[in-house]
Amino acid sequence: MEENEYIGKRVNLDIKNIKRIKIIATLLENEVKNLNEKKKLDYVINKAIESYYGSDEIKELLEL
Numbered sequence: 001m002e003e004n005e006y007i008g009k010r011v012n013l014d015i016k017n018i019k020r021i022k023i024i025a026t027l028l029e030n031e032v033k034n035l036n037e038k039k040k041l042d043y044v045i046n047k048a049i050e051s052y053y054g055s056d057e058i059k060e061l062l063e064l
């Protein structure tokens with residue numbers, strides 16, 4: 001995955017959302033175990049965005 005500085009530019013990172021991201025990072029422990037906290041957050045955010053834009057529903061909307 002590319003190393004991009006996107007944290008705080010695409011996502012509302014209030015306390016509630018940071019806690020949710022940390023929970024997801026815990027679930028993805030094998031994928032993020034060697035990353036620091038900032039990179040863990042960035043990884044989870046990018047995975048969520050990638051999944052969102054990869055969904056069939058969004059692909060159809062983007063074609064319009």
